[in-house]
Every structure is written in structure tokens, then in C-alpha cells.
Amino acid sequence: MNIHHCEEDPHNDGLSIHARVTYAEVEAAGPAARPLEFPAPSVHRGARIAVKGREPKTDKIYTFSNVLIRVPDGARRTLTEEALPDVGYCIRRKLSDSVYGSVRLGVVMRRRTQLYCGGGTNGISQRTLDVIGEGEEFEDGGTFVPDESDVVWDATNELVAVKIISWAKVRNLRGKHLEDPIKEVAAMQLLGDYHPNIVGSVDLLQDDKYLYSIIPYCSGGDLYSRVIEEINKKECLETAEAQARVWFRQILMGLDHFQRKGVCHRDLSLDNLLLHDDNVIIIDLGMCLRVPFSDPVNQGCVTDVSAGTMRRLIQAQGQGGKWMYMAPEIAARDDQFDGFAADIWAAGVILYVMLVGRAPFKWANEGDEHFKLFANGHLREALVSWEISISDEACDLLQNMFWRDPIRRLSLAQVMEHPWVVGHQ
Secondary structure: OEOOOOOEOOOOOOOEHHHOOOHHHHHHOOOOEOOEOOOOOOOEEEEEEEEEEEEOOOOEEEEEEEEEEEOOOOOOOEEEHHHOOOEEEEEEEEEEEEOOEEEEEEEEEEEOOOOOEOOEOOOOOOOEEEOEOOOOOOOOOOOOOOOOOOOEEEEEEEEEEEEEEEHHHHHHHEOOEOOOHHHHHHHHHHHOOOOOOEOOOOEEEEOOOEEEEEEEOOOOOEHHHHHHHHHHOOOOHHHHHHHHHHHHHHHHHHHHHHHHOOEEOOOOOHHHEEEEOOEEEEOOOOOOEEOOEEOOOOOOOEEOHHHOEOEOOEEOOOOOOOHHHOOHHHHOOOOEEOHHHHHHHHHHHHHHHHHHOOOOOOOOOOOOHHHHHHHOOOHHHHHHHOOOOOOHHHHHHHHHHOOOOHHHOOOHHHHHOOHHHHOOO
């Protein structure tokens, strides 16, 4: 079935046509299929070197260790200064651990076109910089120290996050763990680096021991902390919901881009939402799935979103995601599920926490009394009995995102056009 050859919705409201497709239409499109493979990510060779650079706050020259750079194609163990790239990333303190390694803060370094030498300048020299060996410790970065004739870099005020992924852990864990770092970088490249609400890939480098995924640094911290901060202000209902509405719209715009690209996140949660300049950024794409669509040429086969056809249900892929945000059809190990409907369920959990300040239930199963109330249409009565106050429109929206049967759940377009989301615009 061909739904539309144009990505834009015929309603001309800016939404993709895929945002309007209902579960019933997807179910009727054909049997469930396995998710598609992501295109192989584009990776460049990298190396960590020590450089002499100027620190912007003090205007002094320092030796910066562990500066990650892209190595030109065909380069050997030595690099001429002319061959060095214009940008590097000085790897600094650890931000967090991850399944496959760690995430560290990176300072963007930019190479000057002239050299610093005893207070003067001269032309680019032909000296070589030895590449530092890849050590396990990222704090010191190696032993090579350039002298006064070496190229000068400027440390900037620009920050990035560097995901350092151990190839040894990839070999040991990939396929045994639902989170896949190769899939994550492939998904980021497929989604692009231009959407304001989805983390993009700045660069992707590798050496013999590590894969380095460089992504923007989000300075505003995680959304959950801000949500709790806003709730503790105990502002009036209208003001509290207005802030939640702003963030929720941004999440929905991110999901619309996912759907345009034929990808479901599968691990959407407040833990995977960061803030930068008060803008919500969806991160951690390691459990993403590439949604199958009916192949218009080869009957019985599937293809990607670019065919402009109806998406298909996905064959069960395990209980992916965090339990509190996991859609009931995934938690119950149903044989098939709609990836986009599962993301809508998770978005509903996020909205509930933003409005109420607590989890709606522990997880979506029949043994959880709160889940049973919500999933069977009794959300409003439950909130009244618990003396929890949210607007009637917010309550209606949540109820229609929390149906156990995904055929009753709102589509993304229906959520985005709901009176509570539209507000007073």
C-alpha cells in the first residue's frame, strides 16, 4: 500500500505523513517483519597527540595531552604539521560511565595558521609529531612534549562530549546486550546533525583500541532534574503545565524527525533527555530500530521509509528500554509491536512525570495496580482519588497515550494536535 510519495502531510501542517498513520493501518499493511539494518557508519582514523596550545582565559601556552585528531588518509605513525587537521578535541574529565566505556568532556582545539615561537611567528615547519600510543589512562595522554617550534593550537570555549567505546568490550558484549554502540553511531548519522532536538554526530574516529564518538555537549544537564526543580517551585497549575508543554512539544518534534527517517528510539526516557540552552535534546540511540516498510516492487518484501509506503509491525526484539517507560506490548513479550506506538507510550510516561513529579507505575504489567487503572481507562478517577491535580485536557491526553491496546493509542499527529499540546497558540 502506497500512502504518499511526498514526505509532508497533505494537511500542510508541517508533520510528516508517517505521523498520521494509525496502528490499525500498520497492522493491515502485512505481516510483521524484522527491523532493517542501519547503513554502515562512516568512520575515520584518529589518534591522540600532545600539542602546544594557548589557553584562552590566561593567554598562556600549555602542553595539552590527549588531543584527539582525525588522521589524514594514508598517514603513517608520524604526521607532518601541514597534514594536521584544523580541529582537535582535548579529552578531559569523565562525565559518566557507559556499558562499553565512558563519556568524557572534550575541549575543542583549533590549529593556528602560524606558529608561536618565542613571542614571534614563522612559517609552517616540516617537523613531525609522533602519535602518542593509546593508553588506558586518559588523564595524562602520553609522553611526547613539543618544543617551541611546534605548531600552536588555541583551546576554545567550545565543549563536546566524547563517547569512548572499547573495541574489546564491543567484541565481548555486542549481540549479548540490547544496547549497540555501532547501531547508535549509525543511527545518528542516518538522522543527521541538524535537528535541534536530537543529538547529532560531530565526528566519528577510531584507533586500534577505541571508537570515539564526538557529540555536542549539553550544558543544561538532564531534563529530570529540571522537572523536579520546577515541581518544587509549587507554582500554579497553569504555569507548571505551560513549562511542561514547551518541553513536551520539543520531544514530539524530535519524534517526528525520527519517524520521517523511519527510526524508532525504543529507549525514550527522562534519563535520555538533556537540556542545552533550555532546548530538549534526545540522546542515547543505542537501542534504536530501523522500521521496515512495505516494498512497492517486490511483493512480500520490506524496504525503508524512502519508498513512501506503509510501515510494518516489527517482530519482537526483546524487552528493550527501561522498565518504567517500556510499552506493555514489549514488556509482555508480544510477538509483534509498532515501534512508533512504543515511543508514544514512553512519551506519555515522560509527560506524566513532568506534570505530576512521580512515576505513573513501576512497569506496565497486570500485577501493577496503577498500570491496570491507567491502561483500562480509569486514569482520571485514579488521580482524583490520589488528590493529584492536573488540567482536564492534560488528563485526556495522558489517558489516550496510556491504553494497553496500541490500536487505541494516539498517533504522533493526534498527540501533537491535541488541545493540551496546542495550548493557546
